[in-house]
Every structure is written in C-alpha cells, then in structure tokens.
Amino acid sequence: MYFHFGLQYQCMDCKTLNLSYAETGFFSKLALEYLSKDEKLRPFYNAFPSVAAIGDAIERRKKTATNRQLLVRVLQQQYEAVPASAKVAANLALLEKETTFTTVTAHQPNIFTGPFYFIYKILHAIRLAEQSKEWYPQYDFVPVYYMGSEDADLDELGHLFIDGQKMVWNTNQAGAIGRMTVDKALLELVDRIGAQTGVGPYGDEIGDALRTCYRPGISIQEATFGFVHFLFARYGLVVVIPDNAELKSVAASLFKDELKNSRSVAIVATTAAQLTAAGYKVQAHSRDINLFYLADGGRHRIERSGNRWQVVDTSHTFSEEEIMQEVDAHPERFSPNVILRPVFQEMILPNLLFVGGGGELAYWIQLKEVFNHYGIPYPLLVLRNSFLVLNRKQAVLAQKLGYRPAQLFRQLHELKNDWIKVHSEKDLDIEGALAGIKLVYAGLEAQAGPVDATLLRHIEALKTTTSKRIGELGKKMLRAEKRNHRDAMNQVTKLKEQLFPLNSLQERIENFIPFYAQYGSSLIDTLYKHSLGLEQEFVVLEEL
Structure with missing residues (x-):
C-alpha cells in the first residue's frame, strides 16, 4: 500500500524491468526513429516531448481560445448518468479555468475495452497530467479519455x-459503433465472460460492473463511458464523448470548409509524399x-459532384446552401474521419500532450x-506505455x-x-566441424590452384555444399535433442503462447478482465504506480 496525490493505493507485490522499445523487436521503424529523434522526422512534428517542451506548449495553447464553458456544460450533462466522483467533479471545475490544460489519449469504444493497452494508454495520460503538475505547479492538468465512438x-x-x-x-447492427x-x-x-472469469477473487466485482454498465438498450458509447468511469474515476479521469451536437458546433467552420474547399486532401498528400x-x-x-x-443507422461517405453533395448509399443530397445549413442545424450528423478527427479533438480541448500507439503516432x-492551416496548436506526441505482465x-x-x-x-x-544450448549435456556445436571444413578446402585450394585455376570454382562449390550439409546435420541434431527434452520444450511453448498470444504482444491481444478478476483494483493501482511519463520505455512486470 502507498499514497500518492492524497489517494491510497493497494498494489500487487511485483518487480519491474524497463527495456528499450527496440529491444522488444515489436515496434515499427517510424516509432523507433521518432523515439531516437531521427532528423528525418523532425519536420513532421513541433517538438519531442520534454519538460521544456511542455512549457512551450503551454505558451502556445494560451494563445488559442477554447470554449471552456460549453465543454464543461456538455461534460457535466454526460456525467449525470454515472455515479458521482469528487475527483472528476474537481477536474471538471478546473477545466473552466484558463490555467488548466489537458493530457489526452483517444480510443474507440471496443467492447469491454478490447485489448489490454486500452488501460495502459489511459494510465499514461493520467501519469503525464500528474507529472506536468509537479513541473508546472502554477497550472492544472486534467487527464482525458477521448472516445472515438463514431468508428464503424x-x-x-x-x-x-x-x-x-x-x-x-x-x-x-451497423454504422457508428458508439x-x-x-x-x-x-x-x-x-455471461460467457462471467462464467470464465467469475472464479477469480474479484470475478464477481468485475462481472457486476459489466452488467451495470452494459444494460439492455443503452448505447455502446454510454456503456463504455460508465465502464471507464468505474475503472478510473478515483484518478480524476475525464471521459469525453465527442458525438455531441454542442461539441461539434465548435467545429462548424472546419466542417464547412472541408465540404466546400476540400483543403485537407492536398495538404495531407504533400506530407505523405514527403x-x-x-x-x-x-x-x-x-x-x-x-x-x-x-x-x-449508418456512417456514410460524402461525395461532391459539381454543386451537389451526395451522401453515398442514401437518398440524401444537398445543394451548397442546403449542406451549409445542415452543418449549422445538425452538426452532430457530420463525423470527421482519421484526417480531421485529431483537429476536431484539439479544437474542443485545451490540450498539450497526446498519448497514442505506434499507428496513431x-x-x-x-x-x-493541417493543424497549421487551421491555426490549431499541434500537441506533443507521446508513444503510449507498454507492459508485459x-x-x-x-x-x-x-x-x-x-x-x-x-x-x-x-x-x-x-x-x-537457448534452453537446449544451456541445459543439454550433448555436444551440439558444429562450429568446430565447419571450421575444420574450411581448413580442408583451403588446403585443397592451395594444392589445386597452381595446377589449374579453374578448379577453384569447383572447390568453392564443394565447400559450400559440404558446409550446407553440415549445417543441416546440426539442425537435425538440435531437433532431436529438443525431442529428448519434450517436457521442457512444451513448457517453453506454453509460456511463450501465454505471454505472446498469436505471436503478438500480450497487450495487443488479451483483454484486462481476467487480470482484474484475479487482482481487483490493485491491478490498476500497480500499473499506475509503474506507468512511465516521458521516459518512453517498455515495462516488464513480474508478480512475486
């Protein structure tokens, strides 16, 4: 048990090891080169996240107005549907102040949160908000989960x-998931999840939370809102459902410009080429x-033909005047895609840092x-935390x-x-034999070369063939020794498949619910305690 920021936490007994992302072998070239501050990427972002860069971001953000009253009013309405949280209420009040900024992560409302990294992203945003307060105590920082509920x-x-x-x-059902x-x-x-995880010490607790949040007839975005609130309310996390008429009214000018002028396509094409x-x-x-x-009931593309705008696969069609009026009257009907969603997000939030995975980065x-064109501050980009538990x-x-x-x-x-090389009592090393083969053929080359230089190619071919056959023999010996240690090999396979399901990172496949069923809220507390801020490393967490 430990205390931090006035809260009491109950943690698992564990130890951790931090690795570089490169050591894991699971991250993209772009992500690794971003972390190494490769000069080729420098033109594509403002600054790499650091304490000083956060200070600069604060100064930039101060110059851009955010409709805080509208934001807080909408959020308070959304929070009427969930149990009250003093910490969340305090953060909502802080958002009305011009000296408050956000640290944001975004994700779609996967059913029951989807892959484990959903939890890590949110905890990372919480950690960054708290660290930012330590670095800049004259300001306040609120962690935000922005729900991408319009994904279809x-x-x-x-x-x-x-x-x-x-x-x-x-x-x-079809259309926007949320x-x-x-x-x-x-x-x-x-019910299936409950039957599988209910035997855990906290299985009933997480099962009851699922049944409370995912009630018949409630929307997925509302259910996700409630479930995330259940998990993170005591940390003060603010959840935003942007699928809202008032919030989208803030971006009406952006939507109109996109419909009328299609500016983003040319801007993004230039950057893509670079x-x-x-x-x-x-x-x-x-x-x-x-x-x-x-x-x-769907989420449809909008296409322009001359002076008409057609909603694909529907009967909806608009003139220029009509579609401009539609934006004003029903902004909630317009949904920005991956190109404009980040701009809309930053328009409605006083944000400094965005926490995302490699693909989001x-x-x-x-x-x-695109941000520069519309005069919206571009946030600092932070690669989300990763764990292996x-x-x-x-x-x-x-x-x-x-x-x-x-x-x-x-x-x-x-x-x-690796296991066989350490534990086998047999001599499986063929390097000595290969070295001997090289010596034999070197002697033949020295002997045959003066007689007929054309024989050297034949000797080289013989050496290559012989070395290949010796290598194949070494592999067969290794496979045979693995069969001799079948039990150990089965244990290796079992461990690897558990920790790296589908040969991927655990966090990209497994859901957190079985872990919560075993450890309860101490799972969240433990991950929070070991969540990094700007350190940008992979954390291996082992229960003791």
Missing part, C-alpha cells in the same frame, strides 16, 4: 480475447472530403500542416527455464534453442 469498423471493435479465446459480438445499443448477443457475451520520400509508410489516406454523414505525424506462475516458470525477461521477446524456436 465492427470487425475490429466487436471482439475481444479472454485467456486466448476470441469472443465475438454477433450483432446485425451509437449501437447493447443487445441480447452482447449480454450473452457478458514521408514516402523519407522512407516511411503512409498510415492514413485522405479523401476529397474527410467527413462522414451519420444517418439512417504515424498518422498524427501526417497532420501537422507475468503472473506469479509465469514468472516462476520463466525463472525455472532460465530466461531473462528480455529473452522472452525472442521467437519460440530461438527460446527453445
């Missing part, structure tokens, strides 16, 4: 993994109109000039097998080879 990719958001088992929400409602199929998933020339893969692709229209880096049994098994935490990121066959 059900294939991506409508499933989760519980202990390696994929669970899918089989619904017939506007879908909790139906019978989703409630059946709640990134491609610098050797980076373009993450997001711009459309002529980077807005969708929310209508008829990649598309934000495409957008600096080992429970006690897994930590003991890893130690028993003789693996250091950093080794666990190696491929399965490499882990098995």
Whole structure:
C-alpha cells in the first residue's frame, strides 16, 4: 500500500524491468526513429516531448481560445448518468479555468475495452497530467479519455480475447459503433465472460460492473463511458464523448470548409509524399472530403459532384446552401474521419500532450500542416506505455527455464534453442566441424590452384555444399535433442503462447478482465504506480 496525490493505493507485490522499445523487436521503424529523434522526422512534428517542451506548449495553447464553458456544460450533462466522483467533479471545475490544460489519449469504444493497452494508454495520460503538475505547479492538468465512438469498423471493435479465446459480438447492427445499443448477443457475451472469469477473487466485482454498465438498450458509447468511469474515476479521469451536437458546433467552420474547399486532401498528400520520400509508410489516406454523414443507422461517405453533395448509399443530397445549413442545424450528423478527427479533438480541448500507439503516432505525424492551416496548436506526441505482465506462475516458470525477461521477446524456436544450448549435456556445436571444413578446402585450394585455376570454382562449390550439409546435420541434431527434452520444450511453448498470444504482444491481444478478476483494483493501482511519463520505455512486470 502507498499514497500518492492524497489517494491510497493497494498494489500487487511485483518487480519491474524497463527495456528499450527496440529491444522488444515489436515496434515499427517510424516509432523507433521518432523515439531516437531521427532528423528525418523532425519536420513532421513541433517538438519531442520534454519538460521544456511542455512549457512551450503551454505558451502556445494560451494563445488559442477554447470554449471552456460549453465543454464543461456538455461534460457535466454526460456525467449525470454515472455515479458521482469528487475527483472528476474537481477536474471538471478546473477545466473552466484558463490555467488548466489537458493530457489526452483517444480510443474507440471496443467492447469491454478490447485489448489490454486500452488501460495502459489511459494510465499514461493520467501519469503525464500528474507529472506536468509537479513541473508546472502554477497550472492544472486534467487527464482525458477521448472516445472515438463514431468508428464503424465492427470487425475490429466487436471482439475481444479472454485467456486466448476470441469472443465475438454477433450483432446485425451497423454504422457508428458508439451509437449501437447493447443487445441480447452482447449480454450473452457478458455471461460467457462471467462464467470464465467469475472464479477469480474479484470475478464477481468485475462481472457486476459489466452488467451495470452494459444494460439492455443503452448505447455502446454510454456503456463504455460508465465502464471507464468505474475503472478510473478515483484518478480524476475525464471521459469525453465527442458525438455531441454542442461539441461539434465548435467545429462548424472546419466542417464547412472541408465540404466546400476540400483543403485537407492536398495538404495531407504533400506530407505523405514527403514521408514516402523519407522512407516511411503512409498510415492514413485522405479523401476529397474527410467527413462522414451519420444517418439512417449508418456512417456514410460524402461525395461532391459539381454543386451537389451526395451522401453515398442514401437518398440524401444537398445543394451548397442546403449542406451549409445542415452543418449549422445538425452538426452532430457530420463525423470527421482519421484526417480531421485529431483537429476536431484539439479544437474542443485545451490540450498539450497526446498519448497514442505506434499507428496513431504515424498518422498524427501526417497532420501537422493541417493543424497549421487551421491555426490549431499541434500537441506533443507521446508513444503510449507498454507492459508485459507475468503472473506469479509465469514468472516462476520463466525463472525455472532460465530466461531473462528480455529473452522472452525472442521467437519460440530461438527460446527453445537457448534452453537446449544451456541445459543439454550433448555436444551440439558444429562450429568446430565447419571450421575444420574450411581448413580442408583451403588446403585443397592451395594444392589445386597452381595446377589449374579453374578448379577453384569447383572447390568453392564443394565447400559450400559440404558446409550446407553440415549445417543441416546440426539442425537435425538440435531437433532431436529438443525431442529428448519434450517436457521442457512444451513448457517453453506454453509460456511463450501465454505471454505472446498469436505471436503478438500480450497487450495487443488479451483483454484486462481476467487480470482484474484475479487482482481487483490493485491491478490498476500497480500499473499506475509503474506507468512511465516521458521516459518512453517498455515495462516488464513480474508478480512475486
């Protein structure tokens, strides 16, 4: 147990090791070069996050007005649906002050939060807000989760993994995920999760929270709002549902300009060409109109033909005057896509730092000039925290097998080879034989060369073939020795599959619910305690 910022925390007994992201082998070239401050990326963002850069961001943000009264009014309305939290209420009050700024992370409302990193992103934003207060005590900082509830990719958001088992929400609903409602199929998933995790010490607690938040008929964005509030309210996290008429009214001029002039497509195309020339893969692709229209239970593209605007796959069509009036009357019907969503986010929040994953980092880096064009401060970009969590049994098994935490990121066959090389009593090293082969053929070359130089190519081919066959023999010996240690190899496989499901990072696949069922809120407290701010490292957390 420990205290921080007046709150009491109950943590798991654990130890941690920090690794560089490069050591893990799981992160993109762009993410790694951003962290190393590679000069090729410097034109695409304002400054790398640092204490001094936060101070500069504060000064930039002061020069841009935020409609704080509207923001707080909308948030207070949204919070009427969840249990009161003194910490959240205090942060909402702070947002009305011109000396308060935000640290933001954003994510779609995956069912039941989706992959584990959803939790890490939010805790990272909380940590940055608290550190910023330590560095700049004359200001206040509020952590925000911005819900990307208008995403319509059900294939991506409508499933989760519980202990390696994929669970899918089989619904017939379509359109923006956040506007879908909790139906019978989703409630059946709640029951399946409860049956699987309910045996844990805190299984009933997390199960009750799911049933409370995901009630029949409630929208997914409202259910997600309540569930995130349950998990993070005591940290003062503010959740924003931007799918709101008043919030979108703030961006009416942006929407109108996009519909009438399509400025963002040319700006993003120029940046994309520059990134491609610098050797980076373009993450997001711009459309002529980077807005969708929310209508008829769907999220539809808007296309312009001459002086008419057509909502694709619907009967909705507008003249220029009509669509401008539609923005004024019903801004909630317009949904910015990946190109304009970040701009809209920064228009409604007094933000300094944005916490995102590698993919988010990649598309934000495409957008600096769009921000510049509209005069919106571009935030500091922080690569989100990453964790690998080992429970006690897994930590003991890893130690028993003789693996250091950093080794666990190696491929399965490499882990098995590492174990055999350490534990086998057989001599499996063929390097000596290969060295001997080289000496033999070197002698033949010295002998045959003076006789006929053309024989050297034949000797080189023989050496290559012989070395290849010796190498194959070495692999066969290694495979045979693995069979001789089948039990140990099965343990290695089991550990690797548990920690890296589908050969990916644990955080990208597994949901947090089984962990919460085992540890309760101490899981969140422990992750919070070990969450980094600006350090930008990967954390391996082992339960003792």
